[in-house]
Amino acid sequence: MIRAAALALALLASPAWAVEPDEILDDPVLEERARAISANVRCVVCQNEPIDSSDAGVARDLRILIRERLVAGDSDQEIFDFLVVRYGDFVLFKPPFKPSTYALWFGPFIILFIGGAAVAVSLARRPRAPVKNDLQLSAEEEADLAKLMKEDTSL
Amino acid sequence: MKRLLFALPLVVAMIIGGFAIWGLSGGRDPSSLPSEFISKPVPQIDLAAIEGVERPGLSTADINDMDGIKLLNFFASWCGPCRAEHPNLTRLGQEEGVTLIGINYKDKPEAAAKWLEELGNPYVALGSDYSGRGGIELGISGVPETFIIDADGIIRHRFAGPVVGDGLRRFLEALDEVRQ
Amino acid sequence: MIPELGQFALSLALIAAVVQSVLPMLGAARGNALWMQSAQASALAQFVLIAFAFGALMRSYVVSDFTVENVVNNSHSLKPMLYKIAGTWGNHEGSLLLWVFILAGFGAAVAFYGRNIPMALKARTLSVQAWISVGFISFMLFTSNPFTRVFPPPLDGNDLNPLLQDVGLAIHPPLLYVGYVGFSIVFSFAVAALIEGRVDPAWARWVRPWTLAAWTSLTAGIGLGSWWAYYELGWGGWWFWDPVENVSFMPWLVGTALLHSAIVTEKRDTFKSWTILLAILTFSLSLLGTFIVRSGLLTSVHAFAVDPERGIYILGLLILSIGGSLALFAWRAPSMEGGGLFAPVSREAGLLINNLLLTTATATVLFGTLYPLFLEAITGDKISVGPPFFNAGFIPIMMPLLLVMGVGPFMSWKRADLQGVLSRLKVALAAAVVTSLIVWYVTTGGPVLAIIMMGIGVWVLVASVQEWGRRVKLFQDGAWARIRRQPRASHGMTLAHIGVALLVLGATGSSAWKEDLVAFADPGAKIDIAGFELTFESVERQRGPNYIADVATLSVTRDGEFVTTLYPERRFYPTAGSTTTESSIRQTLAGDLYASIAEPAAEGAKSDWLLRVLYEPLVNFLWIGTMFLVLGGSLSLTDRRLRVGAPRKSKSKAAPIGATPAE
Numbered sequence: 001m002i003r004a005a006a007l008a009l010a011l012l013a014s015p016a017w018a019v020e021p022d023e024i025l026d027d028p029v030l031e032e033r034a035r036a037i038s039a040n041v042r043c044v045v046c047q048n049e050p051i052d053s054s055d056a057g058v059a060r061d062l063r064i065l066i067r068e069r070l071v072a073g074d075s076d077q078e079i080f081d082f083l084v085v086r087y088g089d090f091v092l093f094k095p096p097f098k099p100s101t102y103a104l105w106f107g108p109f110i111i112l113f114i115g116g117a118a119v120a121v122s123l124a125r126r127p128r129a130p131v132k133n134d135l136q137l138s139a140e141e142e143a144d145l146a147k148l149m150k151e152d153t154s155l
Numbered sequence: 156m157k158r159l160l161f162a163l164p165l166v167v168a169m170i171i172g173g174f175a176i177w178g179l180s181g182g183r184d185p186s187s188l189p190s191e192f193i194s195k196p197v198p199q200i201d202l203a204a205i206e207g208v209e210r211p212g213l214s215t216a217d218i219n220d221m222d223g224i225k226l227l228n229f230f231a232s233w234c235g236p237c238r239a240e241h242p243n244l245t246r247l248g249q250e251e252g253v254t255l256i257g258i259n260y261k262d263k264p265e266a267a268a269k270w271l272e273e274l275g276n277p278y279v280a281l282g283s284d285y286s287g288r289g290g291i292e293l294g295i296s297g298v299p300e301t302f303i304i305d306a307d308g309i310i311r312h313r314f315a316g317p318v319v320g321d322g323l324r325r326f327l328e329a330l331d332e333v334r335q
Numbered sequence: 336m337i338p339e340l341g342q343f344a345l346s347l348a349l350i351a352a353v354v355q356s357v358l359p360m361l362g363a364a365r366g367n368a369l370w371m372q373s374a375q376a377s378a379l380a381q382f383v384l385i386a387f388a389f390g391a392l393m394r395s396y397v398v399s400d401f402t403v404e405n406v407v408n409n410s411h412s413l414k415p416m417l418y419k420i421a422g423t424w425g426n427h428e429g430s431l432l433l434w435v436f437i438l439a440g441f442g443a444a445v446a447f448y449g450r451n452i453p454m455a456l457k458a459r460t461l462s463v464q465a466w467i468s469v470g471f472i473s474f475m476l477f478t479s480n481p482f483t484r485v486f487p488p489p490l491d492g493n494d495l496n497p498l499l500q501d502v503g504l505a506i507h508p509p510l511l512y513v514g515y516v517g518f519s520i521v522f523s524f525a526v527a528a529l530i531e532g533r534v535d536p537a538w539a540r541w542v543r544p545w546t547l548a549a550w551t552s553l554t555a556g557i558g559l560g561s562w563w564a565y566y567e568l569g570w571g572g573w574w575f576w577d578p579v580e581n582v583s584f585m586p587w588l589v590g591t592a593l594l595h596s597a598i599v600t601e602k603r604d605t606f607k608s609w610t611i612l613l614a615i616l617t618f619s620l621s622l623l624g625t626f627i628v629r630s631g632l633l634t635s636v637h638a639f640a641v642d643p644e645r646g647i648y649i650l651g652l653l654i655l656s657i658g659g660s661l662a663l664f665a666w667r668a669p670s671m672e673g674g675g676l677f678a679p680v681s682r683e684a685g686l687l688i689n690n691l692l693l694t695t696a697t698a699t700v701l702f703g704t705l706y707p708l709f710l711e712a713i714t715g716d717k718i719s720v721g722p723p724f725f726n727a728g729f730i731p732i733m734m735p736l737l738l739v740m741g742v743g744p745f746m747s748w749k750r751a752d753l754q755g756v757l758s759r760l761k762v763a764l765a766a767a768v769v770t771s772l773i774v775w776y777v778t779t780g781g782p783v784l785a786i787i788m789m790g791i792g793v794w795v796l797v798a799s800v801q802e803w804g805r806r807v808k809l810f811q812d813g814a815w816a817r818i819r820r821q822p823r824a825s826h827g828m829t830l831a832h833i834g835v836a837l838l839v840l841g842a843t844g845s846s847a848w849k850e851d852l853v854a855f856a857d858p859g860a861k862i863d864i865a866g867f868e869l870t871f872e873s874v875e876r877q878r879g880p881n882y883i884a885d886v887a888t889l890s891v892t893r894d895g896e897f898v899t900t901l902y903p904e905r906r907f908y909p910t911a912g913s914t915t916t917e918s919s920i921r922q923t924l925a926g927d928l929y930a931s932i933a934e935p936a937a938e939g940a941k942s943d944w945l946l947r948v949l950y951e952p953l954v955n956f957l958w959i960g961t962m963f964l965v966l967g968g969s970l971s972l973t974d975r976r977l978r979v980g981a982p983r984k985s986k987s988k989a990a991p992i993g994a995t996p997a998e
Contacts, residue, residue: 024853040721042719044188045297048578048719050721053568053572057287058297085191086291086293086294087191087294088188088716089718093723093724095706095720101710104703104720107699108698108728108731111699111702115691115695115698122160153746155602155828161669165662165664168657168661169658171705172650172653174708175632
C-alpha cells in the first residue's frame with residue numbers, strides 16, 4: 001500500500017514531457033504556429049532543448065505564454081521579440097541576423113568562396129604538359145588510346 | 156602564396172585553440188545566462204500580496220517609490236537553497252541598509268506563509284507569483300535569484316543561486332559596487 | 336587485486352608506448368632495422384596489456400565490485416547483465432579505456448597485417464600512433480583513472496541512467512570509437528609520410544582499407560545513435576545539430592572526403608596534399624570531439640563530464656597533436672608535387688568538387704558549433720546556434736554535391752565526355768522531375784525545398800543504379816559473370832551511393848511531412864492521425880528487472896480494418912528515481928506510426944493519461960540508407976586488392992594484386 005502510494009507520488013512528481021493538452025489551442029492554425037515557435041525557442045534551464053519537448057516548469061510556462069499571445073493576435077516575430085527582451089538572443093535557436101552574427105550567417109558562403117578560389121588558383125597554376133612532337137602515335141594507336149581512356153572508370 | 160594556403164589550416168586551428176583556452180579559463184559557466192535587465196529600469200510587474208502574510212503586494216510603482224538600494228529576491232518554500240540563503244538575506248536587510256522585497260515564485264500561499272512564519276519574514280513587501288509570469292517578466296530561470304536595484308530604480312546586478320558561502324562574498328562585492 | 340593489476344597493466348602499457356614512440360622513429364631515421372622492428376613487439380605488448388586492463392574493468396562491472404569507484408558511480412546490482420557490461424564504457428573513464436584499447440588494437444593490426452608496407456614508413460607510422468597512445472594513457476593515469484577504489488564499499492551502486500539502458504545505446508560507443516580511433520591510423524600514416532617527405536600512390540592504397548574500416552564503423556555508430564534518439568526520446572526526432580552530434584558528424588564528413596581523395600591519389604597520383612590534409616583533419620576532428628564532450632566547453636544534452644581541469648589536459652594533447660601535424664603539413668606538403676593532370680571535366684574534377692563541398696560543409700558545421708563560444712569570448716553575449724542555422728547552411732551545400740554524385744561515377748579519369756555522360760543521365764533526370772511533380776501534387780504543405788530534395792534523392796538513386804547496370808551490362812548475356820568479376824569496391828560504391836539517396840529521401844520525408852498530435856486520453860478515447868484511427872483500450876501495470884511500468888494498449892485501424900496494436904510504456908526506475916518513455920512504433924516503408932504515453936503534470940488535468948501520436952513518412956529510409964552505406968563500406972573492405980598484407984594461404988597462389996615490392 002505504502003509502496004503504491006510512494007510510486008504514485010513519484011510518478012506524479014516526475015513531470016510529463018512536452019506539450020500538454022490544456023495548452024493546445026482550439027484553432028489549428030494558431031496551434032501549428034505555437035508548435036513551430038516552441039520548436040525554435042530554447043529552454044533556458046535545459047542542456048540544449050527546445051521548450052516544445054522539455055519537461056521543465058519554465059518551458060511549460062513559456063508554451064502557455066506563447067499561446068496566450070498568439071490568441072491575443074501577436075505575430076511570430078513579436079513573440080520572439082517578447083522573449084528576447086526578457087531572456088536575450090540565447091533563447092532563439094535561430095540566431096538573429098545582426099552585426100554580431102553577420103560573420104556566422106555569411107560564413108558558409110565566404111568559406112565556400114575562399115575554398116573555391118584556392119582550388120581554382122592552384123588548378124590554374126599547374127604546369128601544362130608540353131606536347132612533344134616527336135612522340136607521334138599512329139591513327140590506330142590514337143584510337144586505341146582514346147578508347148582506353150574513355151573507358152577508364154575504374155575505382 | 157602557396158605556402159600561405161598550406162598554412163591556413165594551422166592558422167585556423169590555432170585560432171580555435173585560442174578560443175578553447177579562453178573557454179576553459181577561470182570559472183566560466185557555459186550554461187549561465189546573463190540578465191537582460193542590467194542597467195535597465197524594473198519591468199512592469201504588479202503582483203498581489205500573499206494570502207495569509209501581513210505584507211503589501213508588489214508592483215513596479217511600489218518599488219520605484221522605495222528609497223535606497225532594494226534587493227528583489229525570488230524564493231519558494233519548495234526550494235532548498237532558498238532556505239539556506241534566508242538567514243543571510245535577513246541579515247543583509249537588517250545590517251546593510253538595503254530594503255528587502257520578495258516574490259514568491261510558483262508557490263502555494265499557504266506553504267509560503269508557513270515557511271515565512273518558520274524562518275522569519277524579512278521582506279518589506281511580497282508579491283505572489285503563482286503562475287510564474289512575474290518570473291518570466293524578469294527573465295529568471297529558477298529560484299533563488301536576487302536582483303540589486305539602486306536608488307534610482309535601475310537594476311544593477313542579477314545574482315542567480317543562493318547567497319551563501321562564496322556566493323555571499325561575490326554578492327557583497329556587487330553590492331559595494333552599486334553603492335558607489 | 337584485479338583492479339590494481341589492471342592499473343599496473345595500464346602503466347606498463349604506457350611504458351611500452353613511450354618506447355614505441357621513440358625507438359622506431361629513430362630507427363627509421365638511421366636505417367636501423369632492429370629498432371624499426373621493435374615496433375612490432377611494443378605494439379603487441381601495448382595491445383595485450385591494455386586488453387587486460389579493459390578486461391579487468393569489465394570484470395569489476397560484471398561481478399558488481401563496488402570497491403571500485405567507477406563501478407559504484409555507474410552500475411547497480413539489479414541492472415541486466417548486458418548493461419553491466421556496457422556500463423564499462425558508459426562513463427568518462429571507462430570510455431577512455433575503450434578508446435585506448437581500440438587505439439592499441441589498430442596499432443597491433445598495422446604491426447602484424449601491414450606486411451607490404453615499407454619498413455621505414457611502417458615504423459614511423461607506429462611511432463606516431465604511439466605518441467597518441469602516450470597522450471591518452473597518461474591522461475587516464477593522471478586524471479581519469481578507472482581503477483580508483485572506494486572504502487568502505489557501499490552496499491550498492493548508483494545505477495546507470497535508465498535512459499541509457501538500451502541495446503542500441505550499448506553498442507553505439509564501441510562503433511563510434513572504432514570510427515574515431517580507426518582514423519588515427521590514417522593520421523599516423525599521413526604524418527609518417529610528411530616526415531618521410533613523400534607520398535607514393537602505393538601509400539594511398541595502404542591508407543584505403545583503414546579509412547574504409549573506420550568510416551564504415553563511424554557510419555554505423557552515428558546511425559545507431561540517431562535511431563536510438565528516434566525511438567527512445569518520445570518525439571520522433573533523430574538529429575538536432577547538438578554540439579555532440581556535430582562533433583561526430585564532422586569526422587564523418589571529412590572521412591568521406593578522405594575516402595574519395597585517397598582513391599584519386601592511388602589511381603592518378605594527384606590530390607596528395609588534399610589526401611594528407613584530410614587524413615590529418617579527420618582524426619583532428621575526432622580529437623576535437625573527445626575534447627568538447629569531456630571538457631564542459633559547450634552545453635549539450637549529451638555531455639559526458641563537465642570538468643575544465645580534464646579539459647585543459649586534453650586541450651594540451653590537442654594542441655600538440657593537431658598543431659604539430661598541421662605545422663608539419665604547412666612545412667612539408669608544399670614540396671610534394673602532384674602527378675596526374677586532368678581536364679576540367681573529368682572524374683578528378685568531380686572528386687575535387689566533392690572534396691571542396693564536403694570540407695565546406697564540415698567547416699560550416701564547425702563554425703556554427705563554435706560560434707557561441709567565439710561570440711561570448713569577444714562580446715560577452717550569449718547566443719544559441721540551432722537547427723535553423725545548420726539546416727540553412729548545410730543543405731544548400733549538399734544539393735550541388737548530390738547532383739555531382741549522380742554524374743561522377745559515369746565520368747572517366749583524366750578526361751570525360753560531358754555531353755555523353757549527361758545524355759546517359761536523361762533517364763535519371765526525368766525520374767527526378769517526375770518524382771518532384773508527383774510529390775508536389777500528392778502532398779499539401781511542406782516547403783518547396785522538400786519537393787526539390789525528393790527529386791534530388793531520386794536523381795542519385797536512379798543514376799547510381801543506372802551506372803551500375805551499364806557497367807555490368809545488365810541486360811546482356813553474361814551479366815552475372817561480369818558482376819562477379821567487378822572489383823568489390825565498385826559494387827561498394829554503388830551500394831553506398833544508393834544509401835545516400837535513401838538517406839536524403841528519408842530525411843526529407845520525415846522532416847517535411849511529419850504529423851504530431853498530443854491529446855488527453857482515458858481508456859476508450861479515440862485519436863485520428865494520417866488516416867489511422869487509434870483506440871486507447873487499457874493500461875496495465877507490469878514489472879521489469881529494475882523498473883515498474885504502465886503499459887497501454889492502443890488498437891489501430893484504417894478505414895475500419897484492423898492494422899496493428901501498439902503498446903507504449905511509461906517506466907519508473909526506483910533506484911535512479913527517474914521515469915522513461917518507451918514508445919511503440921509500427922514501421923512500414925511508407926512511414927512510422929509512433930505512440931508514446933505519459934501522465935499529465937498539471938493538477939486537476941482532464942484525464943489520467945497523455946497520448947502522443949506521430950506519423951513520420953519515409954523515416955525508415957534513413958535506417959535502410961545507413962545500412963546500405965555500411966554494407967557498401969563492408970563490401971569494399973573485402974575487395975581482394977585491399978588485402979595488401981593478408982597472409983598468403985598457399986605458396987602456389989600468385990601474390991595478391993595489392994602486394995607490391997616495397998616502393
